[in-house]
Amino acid sequence: MAVPARSVSFAKGLNKLSFVGVILLSLLIIITISLFLFYSAEFKKVNAIVASLKDQVLLLEKSEQKLILIKDKLGKINYVKSLPSSENNINQFKKLNEIVSLSSDSAFTEIDIGSVKTEVSLFSKDSTALSSVLSSFVEIKDYIKITLSSLGFSPLSGFSSSLIFESKQDI
Amino acid sequence: MNIKELNFLLKPLGIFIFIVLLFIGSCYYGLEQINLLKTKINVDKKSQKVLGTKLSILQNVENIIPSDISFIDIALPSRGIAIYAMNQVKNQANSLGLIISNLKTGAVTPDKDGISKVNISFEIEGDEQSVYNYLESFPELLPLMKIDKVSINSTDGIVRASVSVSAFSGELPKKIPSITTSVTDLTSDEVKVLNEISGYQKPQFVVINASNETPKEDPFN
Numbered sequence: 001m002a003v004p005a006r007s008v009s010f011a012k013g014l015n016k017l018s019f020v021g022v023i024l025l026s027l028l029i030i031i032t033i034s035l036f037l038f039y040s041a042e043f044k045k046v047n048a049i050v051a052s053l054k055d056q057v058l059l060l061e062k063s064e065q066k067l068i069l070i071k072d073k074l075g076k077i078n079y080v081k082s083l084p085s086s087e088n089n090i091n092q093f094k095k096l097n098e099i100v101s102l103s104s105d106s107a108f109t110e111i112d113i114g115s116v117k118t119e120v121s122l123f124s125k126d127s128t129a130l131s132s133v134l135s136s137f138v139e140i141k142d143y144i145k146i147t148l149s150s151l152g153f154s155p156l157s158g159f160s161s162s163l164i165f166e167s168k169q170d171i
Numbered sequence: 172m173n174i175k176e177l178n179f180l181l182k183p184l185g186i187f188i189f190i191v192l193l194f195i196g197s198c199y200y201g202l203e204q205i206n207l208l209k210t211k212i213n214v215d216k217k218s219q220k221v222l223g224t225k226l227s228i229l230q231n232v233e234n235i236i237p238s239d240i241s242f243i244d245i246a247l248p249s250r251g252i253a254i255y256a257m258n259q260v261k262n263q264a265n266s267l268g269l270i271i272s273n274l275k276t277g278a279v280t281p282d283k284d285g286i287s288k289v290n291i292s293f294e295i296e297g298d299e300q301s302v303y304n305y306l307e308s309f310p311e312l313l314p315l316m317k318i319d320k321v322s323i324n325s326t327d328g329i330v331r332a333s334v335s336v337s338a339f340s341g342e343l344p345k346k347i348p349s350i351t352t353s354v355t356d357l358t359s360d361e362v363k364v365l366n367e368i369s370g371y372q373k374p375q376f377v378v379i380n381a382s383n384e385t386p387k388e389d390p391f392n
Binding site for chain 1 (some may be wrong): 175176179180183184186187190191193194197200201202204205208209211212215216219223225226228229230232233236240243244247264267280283284285286287302303306307309310315318320321322323324325333337339341344347348350351354357361364367368374
């Protein structure tokens with residue numbers, strides 16, 4: 001029995017498709033190999049540049065360590081500098097001290113300077129001296145709050161007062 | 172369809188399927204290899220960029236940072252903070268003609284992020300201006316110290332102050348980053364702080380040199 005005509009034409013069609021497929025496959029292989037070779041060359045080139053840069057960076061290892069050490073220390077130094085301290089209050093207290101020094105009838109008997117507040121004990125011979133010193137204190141703009149925490153009077157020694165000066169906090 | 176027909180179609184169909192499979196396989200494998208290469212190239216190009224920037228920063232480092240950076244280590248020493256601080260406290264008092272007494276130091280306690288502190292307390296005595304000059308000098312001394320509290324009293328023109336100070340130390344970095352990790356240059360604020368700190372007063376230590384004395388006479392011979 002002979003093979004039917006439709007099978008013969010089907011086989012011929014498959015052969016034609018196979019032929020086209022072989023050409024396309026060949027083209028694909030050529031293109032793939034070309035691209036592979038191109039990217040391989042590109043990779044070798046970039047890899048060589050990176051290797052050269054790594055060698056140069058290695059030569060500067062000491063500089064890198066210096067930079068890392070300095071940046072680390074500077075970060076810590078900035079933190080320490082931001083911590084509260086009494087230095088500001090010490091500077092501000094000098095103004096209070098000048099006021100009291102100018103008055104011959106008043107004197108500090110105790111001074112405690114902290115990072116947040118300054119506490120003083122003040123002796124004043126009479127009410128005029130006391131009010132003069134207090135008025136001068138109020139004119140200093142460095143403090144957000146001045147508290148007269150105690151006031152006493154003795155006919156023999158005069159007025160003794162305790163004051164608390166609270167500073168403006170740095171933002 | 173009979174067996175003869177099937178046999179006839181088997182060969183061309185087989186060839187066609189084989190070519191199709193080969194085509195798909197080549198596409199898949201070829202594209203995979205090319206993509207792998209492209210990924211490696213991209214990774215290397217990123218490394219190249221990072222390394223290029225890093226190299227330029229490191230080459231510029233020596234122009235910005237002073238050659239002697241011992242002051243930065245003394246600002247926050249990794250060890251011996253109590254010794255540095257006490258030395259500085261005493262030297263400053265002596266230089267201003269103040270009498271220093273009751274110098275005490277506490278234990279080093281951790282603070283934050285590799286920073287530790289130690290409390291030092293002492294008393295100073297002298298004229299009023301010198302005492303205030305002494306207290307005002309602390310912000311520009313190394314190692315970095317903060318005055319926590321000062322109690323001052325004055326008798327007959329002589330001022331006595333009880334001072335409590337915190338001195339700080341800082342751990343050295345524990346890890347050096349890998350060669351391909353980027354570094355950042357010093358910012359203008361960092362350069363400013365660096366220049367500021369370089370002008371602060373370092374503690375002075377007396378170096379004792381070995382003497383060239385002749386050996387002592389042996390009394391037994």
